[in-house]
Amino acid sequence: MSTVYPKRRIRNTHVVDPVSFNENILVFTEAAGGQLGEQNWKEDAFSSSTADRDLFSANIGFTVRKAIEEVDYSSINTGGTKTDAAQSAASLGGFEIPKTGSWSTVTGCTLDFDTVGSVAFIFARALYWTSDDEVVVGGVGNHPADPGIMLALRVDGNLIPETITGSGELANDLVNSTNSPGICVSSYDAHPIVTRTLEPLPPGRHTIELVARLAGPQTDAVDTHFLLGRELCVLEIGAG
Numbered sequence: 001m002s003t004v005y006p007k008r009r010i011r012n013t014h015v016v017d018p019v020s021f022n023e024n025i026l027v028f029t030e031a032a033g034g035q036l037g038e039q040n041w042k043e044d045a046f047s048s049s050t051a052d053r054d055l056f057s058a059n060i061g062f063t064v065r066k067a068i069e070e071v072d073y074s075s076i077n078t079g080g081t082k083t084d085a086a087q088s089a090a091s092l093g094g095f096e097i098p099k100t101g102s103w104s105t106v107t108g109c110t111l112d113f114d115t116v117g118s119v120a121f122i123f124a125r126a127l128y129w130t131s132d133d134e135v136v137v138g139g140v141g142n143h144p145a146d147p148g149i150m151l152a153l154r155v156d157g158n159l160i161p162e163t164i165t166g167s168g169e170l171a172n173d174l175v176n177s178t179n180s181p182g183i184c185v186s187s188y189d190a191h192p193i194v195t196r197t198l199e200p201l202p203p204g205r206h207t208i209e210l211v212a213r214l215a216g217p218q219t220d221a222v223d224t225h226f227l228l229g230r231e232l233c234v235l236e237i238g239a240g
Contacts, residue, residue: 062236067109069231089226101216103159103211104211106230109231109232113206120234123194124194124195125231149212155208
């Protein structure tokens with residue numbers, strides 16, 4: 001939480017301005033009121049101990065669910081061809097994004113569970129990597145433009161529009177230097193992507209998924225796009 005609070009540090013000899021003071025308090029009250037994000041969770045806040053998790057859920061009314069796939073990015077073989085690199089990424093557990101253009105469920109990032117009714121803070125992260133060994137963002141010389149990728153969250157089969165990364169809001173996609181949608185990387189590079197939402201869950205069974213697709217047609221048949229290490233986390237509030 002120290003990365004976001006306090007927004008303005010008050011030191012000795014400083015005149016206390018009401019605006020600055022209120023800005024500090026506002027950040028704290030937003031976090032305490034449930035407006036949580038990856039910046040205001042304490043590190044290791046959720047113990048790996050089953051007993052601790054049960055105690056946490058029973059006394060506070062939170063239930064934490066996670067699906068994690070670890071991939072050793074440093075072990076990918078990039079010393080051969082693009083095909084060699086792609087096969088290496090796949091053998092390490094990377095998820096290859098299909099070239100169909102349709103939304104596909106990311107392997108290892110699905111949670112199915114029953115709830116008595118809750119509000120769910122849903123958070124997902126993934127490391128995007130491409131087998132293209134050339135500078136492809138926007139197209140250079142004879143190299144085709146990389147289509148980039150899109151990630152999103154899907155709840156009970158319904159795509160949540162505001163969770164789509166690499167959409168028309170190009171200002172949010174700092175890696176994208178093109179004028180088209182899609183998050184792009186190049187030259188065997190990798191880029192972390194995060195998306196999140198807060199959704200009400202009525203009583204019953206629910207399915208939460210991280211989904212991905214290419215943002216446009218892939219003109220180079222050899223190039224492939226992968227999600228390496230990835231995680232889907234659901235924090236049910238009021239589900240104890």
